[in-house]
Amino acid sequence: MINRRTMIRGGSAAAVAGAGALAFTAGVAQGTPASDGSQSPNSAGADATPAAKVPAFLPLPASVKPLPDNGKGYRIQRAGKNAYVVIVGFVQSVFVVTRSGVVLVDAPPASRGKLKEAIASVTDKPVTHFIYSHSHLDHVGAVNDFPDAVRIAHADCATILALHKDPARPMPQKVLHGKYSTLHIGGEEIHIIYPGANHEAGNVLTYFPKQRLAVMTDVVMPGWAPYRGWGNADYLPGILSAHDAILELDFDTYVGGHVYRTGTRADVKQSRAFFVDFWNTTKKNMGSIPFSDAAAQVEPENAWAAQKVWIDRVAKATQSELVERWGTEIAAVDTFTADTAGSVVVSISTDATINFP
Template identity: 50%
Template sequence: MNLVGPCGAFGAWGPLDRADPPHFNSMKSNMGSLHTLRKWLLAKTLGFGVTLLCLGGATATSALAKEPFDFLPLPEQAKPVAEPAEGYRLQRVGTNGYVVMSGVVQANFFVTKTGVVVVDAPPVLADKLVKAIKSVTDKPVTHVILTHDHADHAGGASAFPGAKIVAHALTAELMRVYPDPKRPIPTLTFSGARYDLKVGGTHFQLIYPGPNHETGNIIVYIPEQRIAMMTDLFAPGWAPYLGWGNADHIPGLLKSYDALLALDFDVFLAGHAYRIGNRHDVEVSRAFFLDLWNWTKETIAATPFDPSKAEPGNLWLAQSIWFKEIADKVTPRLIAKWGNELAAVDAFTHSTVMAVVVSTFTDAPNIPDSALKP
């Protein structure tokens, strides 16, 4: 596929095929070939995202429409669900809980005896969340629990003035770095691993398993209703987003899975995708994590780093080629095993493998072998 656009020095993009990278030793004296290598690395390593940014939305959409890519179809369990005229779906969970869904974004609220407790407030749902609450009760929103600081889940909190904003102290600390009026600084925070919040007869356990998707990202657990919530750990029925959702601490994801599975729950609410989740979804996503982590580690050991594939001294380029070689080996294995069960395994997995490669060297966690078994 040839995509041509206003990409500055890179000019036209070459075919995005599965060809091997040009070897640096064959082009040391040819700057045009170096240019070819850079184009190839950008196209293959950064993928279509760079191309889309370079071309601009309309042109990119047109190009993609003319030549569709050959990706795996979505499994039935992961397909989108039609939305009613209101523009959102409202699903009851537990005895007093509701999930508001629009597109792939979700938020939750619980109607207690004394008021409404909201868990996360995505900005794209802010108006819909307010409407959904009013369709169920005239009680005021007294608390907004923020699982973490990211704007796509906290950026609608200002729609509930007067409510107590509840979060981990680490989340509040992050939100103070660049204050955002759309994300009010939490007024009720806790430190450490757990906080019990009781509102109008409903018991919310706020559990911090350690850094994971984001520092401060917490589990919200309602034991009496067997409901567990953790936003952005994964989307039920889906493979991970790019770089496992740009995870702050990839090894900490495993701790989060294990902390969740230590709880007694049937319903799992994840903040994203087209349906609510369950315990089996958590188990499946953990199993995918183990395959991704273990196979990446095995492949690193079996794939020697060869700096001669880049210009002497250009460690960035040499490592990017090596990362890609590892991801090229791991990704097909993951697609072969998980492609029929999880959605979009062939979308971001290649880049996620490379993120795991970096994590194994920088985070370098001393994970016990027993923890890396199914």
């Protein structure tokens, strides 16, 4: 039986050394005789087409798998007295019903139609305000489905939106500045906190204290290892600052914009611990894997090739260690960790202070 722990103990290093390093073939194993003594269709005979190999990944723990939806392709979860999370596949939005209307945080294109239906199933009040978590299309590209809502964004987000000039991501009518802003909408107090550039410049933490609800997109993926490079993050040290900003709040529910469920304080703490371990392990391997050995493998003048060989070695070593420590604790440590480690190498070399973290 293959499970997360046996895969880690029985060959995790091979599994993470590179895409396809360890693979299983769907169906009958190649070369296995069929019951009548003939070769099976998947046999690698002269006239047979070898079955495609799929890289082996650690099985997902039950705690991160999709929860049942309502049969219409989405799930609504209560997150406070009058706050709700809408989960469609792998994306999430939040809305809060106030005395004067609905405040919505994010509108992913993948939720188009379903998000409006979900809100209408709870209230007949209109969406009066829309808060941009940040500028990325996969989270805000359906904002035009709510044309009468006042769009709100941090100034750094607004700057990026202006550069995009994308009709699907219109400019905000209300722009917030600085690290802390407080909105009062329909009797609801809303805190907009900006800890500085993180996943993206202008990516804010939205806090509804009455609902005990914290929302910050693309920083913490509850129960999961991060996406590749923390989603091509603008500033990796800012990811840690964002975790700390979340943990300063008093909340019951955390919404991260992705994955199949919401999170708790324990999820945020676990994600922070993984970040610190990731960073420190990468830094350690940068110091222990000689760059000179990598450079000796390529043409002396080809600086890019030397960097490629060295970074790949650091990344593979880092992923192997993190899979051993975290592979049974959180999902998908064996997928993007090597890619992300490459980003961490660059960030350690260019972004971080000597004593970080």
